[in-house]
Amino acid sequence: xxxxxxxxxxxxxxxxxxxxxxxxxxxxxxxxxxxxxxxxxxxxxxxxxxxxxxxxxxxxxxxxxxxxxxxxxxx
Numbered sequence: 618x619x620x621x622x623x624x625x626x627x628x629x630x631x632x633x634x635x636x637x638x639x640x641x642x643x644x645x646x647x648x649x650x651x652x653x654x655x656x657x658x659x660x661x662x663x664x665x666x667x668x669x670x671x672x673x674x675x676x677x678x679x680x681x682x683x684x685x686x687x688x689x690x691x692x
Contacts, residue, residue, distance in 0.1 A: 621675035622682065636679060638672045648676040 626640045636645040643665060651661045658673050 618678075620678070621671050622679050624672055624675035625679045638668060638676065641667065643668065645676045645679055648673060649680055652677075 624639050625636050625645060626638075627634060627636050628640065631637060631640070632642055632644050637643060638645065638648065648661065648665075648668075651664065656664070658670060661673060662668060662670065
């Protein structure tokens with residue numbers, strides 16, 4: 618699997634600094650919400666025709682990496 622997360626950009630002056638797809642005002646969370654609502658990749662691409670399948674995969678990769686980080690606790 619190729620690393621597509623370079624397609625995810627974070628600009629403090631855009632969308633409140635939230636992660637977006639390729640500098641556009643499409644947030645990773647927007648794409649994830651569509652998946653969570655039950656849309657398939659093809660349906661999302663119809664709704665957001667300026668994205669491509671690599672963009673969708675990049676959002677999923679980014680989200681998976683963000684939630685899979687160690688949590689340090691003090692004992």
